Amino acid sequence: MQAGADVGSSKAVIVAAEPELFVADIKTACDFFTAKLGFAIVFTYGEPPFYGQVKRDGARLNLRCVDAPLIDSALRERESLLSASMTVATAEEIKQLFLEFQSAGVVFHQTLRAEPWGARNFIVRDPDGNLLLFAGPAE
Numbered sequence: 001m002q003a004g005a006d007v008g009s010s011k012a013v014i015v016a017a018e019p020e021l022f023v024a025d026i027k028t029a030c031d032f033f034t035a036k037l038g039f040a041i042v043f044t045y046g047e048p049p050f051y052g053q054v055k056r057d058g059a060r061l062n063l064r065c066v067d068a069p070l071i072d073s074a075l076r077e078r079e080s081l082l083s084a085s086m087t088v089a090t091a092e093e094i095k096q097l098f099l100e101f102q103s104a105g106v107v108f109h110q111t112l113r114a115e116p117w118g119a120r121n122f123i124v125r126d127p128d129g130n131l132l133l134f135a136g137p138a139e
Contacts (some may be wrong), residue, residue, distance in 0.1 A: 094136030
């Protein structure tokens with residue numbers, strides 16, 4: 001804090017977000033995120049594991065094992081209900097990321113496209129049906 005700043009006017013700053021994805025099996029989810037999307041496992045917890053976290057660069061995703069899907073799969077598909085959004089800084093990076101995932105055999109819910117609001121994005125479906133948006137600027 002700056003010298004002389006009013007203590008009552010300081011504001012907490014949120015520095016990250018960690019969406020929680022609901023998955024049927026932590027190992028299967030971790031395998032997908034590491035092998036297909038280039039994430040690294042931060043930790044898994046429990047025996048057998050029921051919770052974990054994966055990261056790639058500044059993105060972290062928490063994985064929580066559940067017995068049954070919490071969102072109706074037909075509704076998720078029809079409405080394209082996103083579980084997490086991750087962004088890159090440039091148009092070149094979003095293209096590179098799409099090509100990287102494509103070469104890894106990732107199943108896309110939506111392939112790379114330009115949006116009318118000035119973004120370029122694509123959506124990946126994980127093994128549990130979670131839809132993950134990856135976005136960057138169009139230009």
